[in-house]
Amino acid sequence: MDSPHDFHDVETTLQAIRLELHRENLGGAQELVRAAAATHPDPRYEELAAKIRGWLSHLDSRDAYVRAQETQYRRLRWDIGLKWIERRMRVLLGRKTKKLVRRRAAKPEFELLEREILAHRPARVLDGGSGEGGAALAVGARHPWLRVDGVEVSETNVTLARQLNRFPNVTFRVGLLEEVHQLFPPATFDLVYSFAVLEHVRDVDATLASMLTVLKPGGRLCFVVPMHEFVAAGPIPEYEPIHGYCDHVRIFTEAELNSRFADRPGFSLTKIPSVPKPGEILDCLKIIEFGAFFVAFSMPA
Structure with missing residues (x-):
């Protein structure tokens, strides 16, 4: 690996690795720490390399990936307590569904998706990685003439989506996006669309291939991925993943997305800028860009 880093300057190198980790560029961090350990046998490099391997261990197998996702969402969705009881009552009364549809339909990525729907008038749509069903339910509610299939890795999320579902043209099932074929x-x-999923999956190429396999000739593929670009503005603390493992395992850049998809028919890339939540980004990181990319292109007819 050709690198501008002086790996003998351990503190500076560790700062560079931490920047990649906080950017959620796990591949870049792993490549950098491997090169550092191979060049300079400092135990801190080996220790950090072992940590990163542990944070990515859920990618080692299909079962490990499914288990990690299900554990995370079960904890998030089904904590017992008054808030859980209140949530269940809203589900039963249908208020949660109306609120979810209204909120999701107002999001800029959904507005871009809706433009695609109105422009291409699909009869059947796949939501790959449908979560608790918000986008699929909003599509089904606002476009009752089309059929929406949601596929989601977490059984907990699928259970919740089915409870929220009030629309006969929307269905949900358990499955991996890379296995929709x-x-x-x-x-x-x-x-076929997917919101904020490709940054999680084990294999981007396999996932895209699966999505394209179930898409008709001339059909439209749309996906949203994070647009997070930072530089260091001060000392960067050690990285610890929120869920005990790295849920987001890669980043996408505008240059990469253009290079990979710009030659596809009907390609478009739209930046969706947003403002981070309080405390979401460390004070030691200067934001260059923050938000999401909306990418769309067509299968050859």
């Missing part, structure tokens, strides 16, 4: 026949869908 095993769940549906080829060329099933007129439009």
